[in-house]
Amino acid sequence: MPQMMPLNWLILFISFIWTFFLFTNWNYFNFNYQYKIKYTNIKNCNYIWKW
Helix, strand or coil, X not given: CHHHHHXXXXXXXXXXXXXXXXXXHHHHHHCCCCCXXXXXXXXXXXXXXXX
């Protein structure tokens, strides 16, 4: 079991980076829209953290 710890940490780190990358991309694309993008960003963030 101790030998599997680095792999688990690596997978967790990659998953966090991937979610952050998607969130930043959605913010960048929504930034060109109107001011109701705040609600869309909140919905996207909630969807990401639920998933």
